[in-house]
Amino acid sequence: MASSRHEVGAKSYPWLVYILAPLLALGLQSLLSLHFGFFALIDLPLLVTIYYAISRREPISATLVGAAIGIAQDGLTHHPLGIFGISKSVVGYVAASLGVRVDTEHRGTRMLLTLAFSLGQTAVLFLLERHMLGQPYAWQWLHELLKGTLNALVAVILFALLDLTRSRE
């Protein structure tokens, strides 16, 4: 069932979109956070990773895309490379695996998935930073829920925009 659903629902995109969308996400994330402080709560690279994972429904490619986007995001921080890489690899793999089983075209589903993956990524970051690197990492449920909800709302708009870039079959 999974494979048939994968074959039916998988979307393809022009190769340029695979390059430009993550770069644009990284650039906008870096630039908008400078002028709008609340934008640091939104994680555009995470949303792009989730979108391609649930659209392509290929866990291997989603894992690799997540790793690449995460490492590029690590490059903009002063943290060791791999913090965001690991977390986005996990998110990409799980999102692609779930995308086979649930209807990812529905807005409500997309919102719930994004909320869950936002919390999941923070949990992985918390584990890596706090228990692997020994760095302080603040976890506050209210803050994380607010962050996840904000990302879910932005995801609805962003996913609709990215849907427009699909290749016509």
Added chain:
Amino acid sequence: MESFFSRYRNALVLIAVLLAQVIGLATQVRRPGQSASDKGSVRLIRAWSVGLVSIPERLLHATGHGIRGVWMNYVDLIHVRQQNKSLQSQLDSLRLEEASLAEDARQGQRLQTLLGFQEKYIYRTVAAQVIGTSGTEQSHVIFIDKGSKDGIAADMPVITPDGIVGKTRDVFAHTSQVLEISDVTSGAGVIMVDTRIQGVLRGNSWGQPEIVNLSPDGRIRAGEPVVTSGGDSIYPRGLAVGTVDRVVSQPEGTLVNVLVKPAANLARLEEVLIITSTGSQMPAAMQTDLSDAQQRASDILAERLPSREDPNAPAANAQGQSGQNPAGQATKTGPDLSLPTPPPQPPAAVHPDRYSTSSVPPADEMVPGQRASAPSVPSATSSGQPAAAPDSGSGSAAAPRHPAAPSGNTAAPKKSSAPAPGTTPDTSSVPVKKPPAQPPATTTPASPAPAQPKPATPQPAAPQRRN
């Protein structure tokens, strides 16, 4: 076996990717004391990431800057003239303030030289535009549009006119990464201005700078300024850091952390200065500024005052002054603390009579040994030099300075000269600690002693001080 790999292919790829990244992560973790710089391959990946992101950021920033420049420089010029006038006034006030601080600065420098203290002066700064951030909450990092080609190196302090921002971390050719003081991994030596408590400033998990691991001290109050202590060998001493926000106890232990509200607005940084060169000698430009400060302040005061002559001063004062100090050096305006405080000058008489000070001829017209034509006598001149032996108890002889005339119409009190032969010793020349109360009119009682006007002896020039 083949079926195992094909069946668990996805999971195996995920494990392989994660394992590779964990190993890569482990190789980057540094022990305390190791250099903070990245290894070659890591640095290369960072350079690629920053290069890819910084190019569109530069373009967007330049476009926005251009549009804003056109609007600000050609369109939005309302109230500019009024603002310019206000700023000019503010500049004058600051120049006066600078003049008053210049002497303190020189004195401080002399004392530091005596104590062998190595002060760091800022020699050169490079202005840079902030073009981006890390984009995450966990990493308080900004990117600036200046790099190694512009003379930037790692661990250079980054400041704004309001206060410190952080230090440069990774420097690329045309871009640099700045680690803010609000980051968990940052560190700066700071000192609280009032309590003189020193500590290490770093960011907490919520991105607010705090001075960590201090002993509880009841003197620490909110609002106390915090400046750099210079102990970290990165930030020069005395740069503004912020103000104390509140004191929080550590969950474990007896120490406290002091949360600091940063002086620089770290959330809205647009332009920063990178200190690229410091030294122990005061820069020539700063020395020139200090030297010119007093001169400029004097000019400003001269422009503000209607004239250097006090219009409220009695006419006799001017006469006496001109007679006694023809060189015109009695333009002292400020109080001279090195000399005894003279008694106040009596105001001008409404109805002058023979006892009025104005009826006394100038000293240069007097002849030694000859009585003055006027029946009056000894009267005080405005210079503080009693003309002859007056009633020592009156205290009215020495009236050198009009308290309400700071503009230079009075001279500094002069040292008493020896009395001329045959004259009564000038008792009034003894410094009077507290003059008796003066009548409103200058009705100085005449002394019954023979009047011996003092010859116009050359007076030592009063120490002149600029305003």
